[in-house]
Amino acid sequence: MAILTIKELTIQHQDNTIVNNVSLTIHKGEWLALVGESGSGKSVTAAAIGGLLPAGLKARSGSVLLQNQDVSRLAEKELQQIRGKEISYIFQDYQGAFTPFITIGKQFDEMLKTHTSMSRKERTEYSLLSLKNVQLPEERVYKSYAFQLSGGQLQRAAIAMAMILKPKLLIADEPTTALDGMTAMNVLELIAHLKEQTNCAVLLITHDLRHVRKYADTMAIMLRGEIVEAGEKGSIFGKPQHPYTKQLFAAIPPLRETPSRLLTIAEKEAVFI
Numbered sequence: 001m002a003i004l005t006i007k008e009l010t011i012q013h014q015d016n017t018i019v020n021n022v023s024l025t026i027h028k029g030e031w032l033a034l035v036g037e038s039g040s041g042k043s044v045t046a047a048a049i050g051g052l053l054p055a056g057l058k059a060r061s062g063s064v065l066l067q068n069q070d071v072s073r074l075a076e077k078e079l080q081q082i083r084g085k086e087i088s089y090i091f092q093d094y095q096g097a098f099t100p101f102i103t104i105g106k107q108f109d110e111m112l113k114t115h116t117s118m119s120r121k122e123r124t125e126y127s128l129l130s131l132k133n134v135q136l137p138e139e140r141v142y143k144s145y146a147f148q149l150s151g152g153q154l155q156r157a158a159i160a161m162a163m164i165l166k167p168k169l170l171i172a173d174e175p176t177t178a179l180d181g182m183t184a185m186n187v188l189e190l191i192a193h194l195k196e197q198t199n200c201a202v203l204l205i206t207h208d209l210r211h212v213r214k215y216a217d218t219m220a221i222m223l224r225g226e227i228v229e230a231g232e233k234g235s236i237f238g239k240p241q242h243p244y245t246k247q248l249f250a251a252i253p254p255l256r257e258t259p260s261r262l263l264t265i266a267e268k269e270a271v272f273i
């Protein structure tokens with residue numbers, strides 16, 4: 001079942017076309033990786049899905065269907081209902097997921113208060129459970145402010161919050177770029193685990209082809225605002241068609257020459273393919 005269908009989406013900034021005629025489909029439980037050079041329009045496309053286009057950018061044509069609902073036609077108030085509940089985002093800037101001077105617990109509570117009819121007790125219990133589910137010390141994190149947590153902990157908390165309402169689609173825009181290799185792997189493992197638990201669809205924007213190789217089912221490659229190639233990960237890695245895709249794969253560094261005994265298990269797993 002298709003969860004997200006983007007049809008011929010074109011986004012403009014003044015007279016510049018930023019995203020040109022982009023079409024994409026992601027099915028229930030599917031993990032799609034969107035890759036491509038910097039500035040190719042990946043984040044703008046992702047932002048358009050939830051109606052989060054920055055000021056000055058405008059969808060000129062096309063549609064964004066969440067199942068059968070065209071979310072590109074919705075007013076901001078309706079979009080607010082959908083964001084968090086049906087479509088959730090996590091970003092590279094995990095600090096930005098939380099308001100600095102409100103405890104993490106209070107922010108979880110507000111989210112549940114806005115979107116569910118849970119009682120206060122249920123909300124607290126469910127928030128604690130969600131934090132525990134992402135392997136955080138739930139009582140402590142619940143009472144903490146964002147600045148009291150490490151980067152890895154904060155990204156886990158951001159993921160827990162993004163998943164708390166069991167969205168149909170999780171959009172992860174370079175969620176590991178600001179994290180060290182080991183923490184990045186753990187965060188992706190966590191997303192994979194939550195995806196298994198909820199069977200949500202995942203749209204992952206990344207520059208790291210190791211992560212695509214390991215986690216994605218399908219992939220799409222963007223170049224200068226257009227999708228130049230899309231399909232099953234295996235067939236694209238096995239037989240890339242577009243010259244840009246070939247160039248992208250050719251740029252993957254060869255296996256590190258570090259003696260294997262010096263690599264930790266996580267690093268071994270993370271070695272470029």
Ligand SMILES: Nc1ncnc2c1ncn2[C@@H]1O[C@H](COP(=O)(O)OP(=O)(O)OP(=O)(O)O)[C@@H](O)[C@H]1O
Nearest residue numbers: 013018037038039040041042043044045054055056
């Ligand atoms: N608010 C804005 N106003 C004008 N142009 C913008 C704005 N936001 C993004 N752009 C332009 O849109 C284009 C696509 O940007 P986008 O952030 O989607 O690229 P990207 O593929 O996600 O890049 P990266 O991998 O570096 O994050 C870029 O040329 C960028 O300069």
